[in-house]
Amino acid sequence: MVQKEARARGRPRSFDADEVLDKARSVFWNLGYAAASLDDIALATGLKRPSLYAAFGDKHALYMAALTRTRTRAVAAMAAMVGREGALRAVLVDLFEAVIGAYVEGEIGQRGCFIIGTAVTQAVEDPQARALATAFVADEDALFRERFAHSASELAPGLTADAAAMVATAALHTLAIRARLGEPREALAQVAAAAIGAICGPA
Amino acid sequence: MVQKEARARGRPRSFDADEVLDKARSVFWNLGYAAASLDDIALATGLKRPSLYAAFGDKHALYMAALTRTRTRAVAAMAAMVGREGALRAVLVDLFEAVIGAYVEGEIGQRGCFIIGTAVTQAVEDPQARALATAFVADEDALFRERFAHSASELAPGLTADAAAMVATAALHTLAIRARLGEPREALAQVAAAAIGAICGPA
DNA sequence: TTCTTTTTGTACCATATCGCAAAGAAATCC
DNA sequence: GGATTTCTTTGCGATATGGTACAAAAAGAA
Numbered sequence: 001m002v003q004k005e006a007r008a009r010g011r012p013r014s015f016d017a018d019e020v021l022d023k024a025r026s027v028f029w030n031l032g033y034a035a036a037s038l039d040d041i042a043l044a045t046g047l048k049r050p051s052l053y054a055a056f057g058d059k060h061a062l063y064m065a066a067l068t069r070t071r072t073r074a075v076a077a078m079a080a081m082v083g084r085e086g087a088l089r090a091v092l093v094d095l096f097e098a099v100i101g102a103y104v105e106g107e108i109g110q111r112g113c114f115i116i117g118t119a120v121t122q123a124v125e126d127p128q129a130r131a132l133a134t135a136f137v138a139d140e141d142a143l144f145r146e147r148f149a150h151s152a153s154e155l156a157p158g159l160t161a162d163a164a165a166m167v168a169t170a171a172l173h174t175l176a177i178r179a180r181l182g183e184p185r186e187a188l189a190q191v192a193a194a195a196i197g198a199i200c201g202p203a
Numbered sequence: 204m205v206q207k208e209a210r211a212r213g214r215p216r217s218f219d220a221d222e223v224l225d226k227a228r229s230v231f232w233n234l235g236y237a238a239a240s241l242d243d244i245a246l247a248t249g250l251k252r253p254s255l256y257a258a259f260g261d262k263h264a265l266y267m268a269a270l271t272r273t274r275t276r277a278v279a280a281m282a283a284m285v286g287r288e289g290a291l292r293a294v295l296v297d298l299f300e301a302v303i304g305a306y307v308e309g310e311i312g313q314r315g316c317f318i319i320g321t322a323v324t325q326a327v328e329d330p331q332a333r334a335l336a337t338a339f340v341a342d343e344d345a346l347f348r349e350r351f352a353h354s355a356s357e358l359a360p361g362l363t364a365d366a367a368a369m370v371a372t373a374a375l376h377t378l379a380i381r382a383r384l385g386e387p388r389e390a391l392a393q394v395a396a397a398a399i400g401a402i403c404g405p406a
Numbered sequence: 407t408t409c410t411t412t413t414t415g416t417a418c419c420a421t422a423t424c425g426c427a428a429a430g431a432a433a434t435c436c
Numbered sequence: 437g438g439a440t441t442t443c444t445t446t447g448c449g450a451t452a453t454g455g456t457a458c459a460a461a462a463a464g465a466a
Contacts, residue, residue: 006464007463007464008411008412008463008464009410009411009412009463009464009465010410010411010412010413010462010463010464011411011412011413011414011461011462011463012412012413012462012463013412013413014413014414014462030327030328031237031327031328032235032237032324032325033238034234034235034237034238035236035237035325035328037452037453037454038453038454038455039452039453047414048414048415048416049415049454049455049456050413050414050415050416050455050456050457051413051414051415053454053455053456054412054413054414055413058454058455059453059454059455106327108327108328109327110327111327112323116380117323117324118324120315120320120324120380120383120384121235121320121321121323121324122235122238123383123384123385124233124234124309124311124312124313124314124383125233125234125238125311130384130385133384134384134385134386137380137381137384156359156401156404157360157404157405158400158404158405158406159400159401159405160400162393162397163396163397163400163401164397164401165397166377166393166394166397166398167370167373167374167397167398167401169377170370170373170374170376170377170394170398171370171373173373173376173377173380174369174372174373174376174377177319177323177340177376178340180323180326180327181323181326181333181336181337181340182326182333182337183337190365190369191369191373193366194365194366194367194368194369194370195369195370195373197361197362197363197366198359198362198366198367198370198401198402199401201359201360201361202360202361202362203361209434210433210434211433211434211441211442212433212434212435212440212441212442213432213433213434213440213441213442213443214431214432214433214441214442214443214444215432215433215442215443216442216443217432217443217444240422240423240424241423241424241425242422242423242424250444251444251445251446252424252425252426253425253426253427253443253444253445253446254443254444254445256424256425256426257442257443257444258443261424261425262423262424262425407466408465408466409464409465409466410463410464410465410466411462411463411464411465412461412462412463412464413460413461413462413463414459414460414461414462415458415459415460415461416457416458416459416460417456417457417458417459418455418456418457418458419454419455419456419457420453420454420455420456421452421453421454421455422451422452422453422454423450423451423452423453424449424450424451424452425448425449425450425451426447426448426449426450427446427447427448427449428445428446428447428448429444429445429446429447430443430444430445430446431442431443431444431445432441432442432443432444433440433441433442433443434439434440434441434442435438435439435440435441436437436438436439436440
């Protein structure tokens with residue numbers, strides 16, 4: 001006997017929430033929260049405003065959903081990379097390369113990091129965006145610190161795991177900023193190499 | 204014979220343009236460009252909108268004027284500090300301390316750096332803001348590079364002046380971000396110390 | 407087939423936003 | 437003192453913005 005999967009009563013959604021969140025995020029990523037209008041988002045997602053409200057709440061809730069999902073995914077990806085076996089230098093090279101790849105993507109131009117590029121600006125008057133960005137920075141610090149503690153012998157002489165983590169996070173932040181300002185990929189690669197040199201010492 | 208200073212015909216301005224620009228900047232600094240309304244700025248400056256238009260043009264021109272003045276002053280201050288004689292480590296300690304001091308100020312909360320905190324978000328769709336922020340980052344890089352070239356023997360072993368400059372600029376950027384997110388002064392001081400450790404090597 | 411539930415779209419609401427016209431105010435010039 | 441110039445204010449225009457009410461559409465249940 002074939003049991004059809006039961007679905008709740010009522011008209012079915014005409015969209016996939018994850019897909020819509022991705023498109024909305026793209027608008028926020030390009031324009032920042034305040035400059036992104038619901039009309040912009042409606043246009044990008046192909047949904048009308050009441051549908052967006054029904055699915056996500058209001059504009060702010062939609063933004064927070066996009067930030068939250070981004071943080072979760074970015075941290076998971078970063079954890080996977082710093083968790084790799086192998087020489088620290090090689091791990092960092094791969095990590096920064098992947099990060100740069102993500103930061104130079106964009107339909108209308110380079111956008112850097114969604115969280116650093118938009119939530120930091122909101123932070124002064126938006127406690128939720130601030131909390132999320134703060135947690136994200138703490139995540140970055142913690143992931144680096146753990147890996148560096150594990151690879152302490154591969155750090156530059158005199159550099160503690162703690163200090164090295166801060167230098168590495170600083171590198172991610174400057175890459176986010178520079179990418180959003182349009183610096184070319186090769187220039188970003190040089191910034192990454194400089195950070196790696198400072199963290200791991202001379203090759 | 205006493206010669207009174209001749210002034211142009213017409214009603215005199217009731218405000219000082221520099222003072223007004225400072226107040227307008229403060230609003231933009233807290234809220235970012237897009238979220239700062241002309242009403243907010245009018246309230247902060249005590250002027251009505253037509254007066255702001257008469258003095259500065261439009262909202263965007265006012266913002267650009269604030270960015271431009273900020274860059275000029277920040278770069279001059281930074282040049283004065285990195286130009287100081289003395290041990291590189293001590294120079295960097297003083298510089299980062301001064302920078303942190305500026306970044307933790309704010310009437311409604313910490314705001315970090317006006318340019319990094321607001322113009323970077325605008326950069327994707329505002330070519331003028333992008334150009335100014337880009338020039339500012341290049342200024343930071345160049346000032347550090349010059350000083351480090353001059354003090355090459357005081358850098359960590361194997362670290363070039365170029366690379367060290369990028370690490371130092373990265374530190375300014377992460378401080379700007381962290382300060383805007385509300386990290387306490389002591390935490391920012393530790394980030395600065397980490398960067399100095401990476402740039403100058405073990406003490 | 408009708409009722410109930412959920413979603414979508416149209417039309418709108420209440421307010422906010424940037425910018426401007428015109429009149430009055432404050433100065434210089436003749 | 438009147439004309440001219442420049443600045444400030446009031447009041448407004450045109451539009452944008454975030455959010456909502458309600459009717460129609462699309463589904464399940466009886």
